[in-house]
Amino acid sequence: MRVLGAILAGGRSSRFGSDKALAMIDGRPMLEHVAERLDGQCDGLVVIGRDWPGMIWADDRPEPGLGPLGGLAGALAYGRDHGFDAVLTSSCDLPALPDDLLAMLGAPDALLQRQPTIGLWSVDHADGLVAYLRSDRSRSIRAWAETMKASTIAWGDGLANINTPEDLAKFSRSERPRSSR
Incomplete structure (x- = not known):
């Protein structure tokens, strides 16, 4: 199975107050930490919803402004059009993804209960x-996943999600495991 890693990075970062993807962790932008964690588990990598220097990027589908589900639609279209079988997604604000994330999720279609962008x-x-997005139904990844009868993996309670500057400060002071085990 050829797996594309996709970083959902088209959000407004309203709670953070500035562009989260650019927030520095250990001297590097947060998005690059996510890219590093996905890259080792996937056959290719794409940033969705924004241009990022040195990386392949693609637009949300069917148009910008539809939230993470629009980013997921863009990732699926990019993956299909470039010969991938599946897409492993994460938002750009989860810099400590486990190295065994792909194995933990198993087979498509699956998502983390606590972090549905994964x-x-x-x-x-x-x-x-x-088509779902054009039908005016809920734009929640969870709601769409329920219609797909996707598996929900009960893991992710301790996964750092950086939504505020305080979250970033706390994360920067913490130890970071590399595996879900």
Whole structure:
């Protein structure tokens, strides 16, 4: 199975107060930490929702401004159009992804219960997700995942999600495990 890693990075960062993807951790932007963690588990990597120097990027689908689900739709379309079977997704504000994330999720379609932007999805859903988004239903990844009967993995309580400058400060002071075990 060829897996594309996709970083969902098109959000407004309203709670953070500035662009989260650019927030510095150990001298590097947060998005680059996420890229490093996904890259070792995937056959390719793409940033969704924004241009990022030195990385391949793609737009949200069917249009910008639809939240993480629009980013997921863009990732699925990119993956399908470039010969991948599945897409492993994460938002750009989860810099301590475990190195065994792909194995933990297992097979498509699956997502983490506590962090629904983290999921493993078949690219076969690309067109169906665009149709779902155009139908004016909930734009929640969880709501769409329920319609797909996706597996929900009960892990992620301790996974650092950086939503505020305080979260970033706390994360910067913490020890960071590399595995979910």
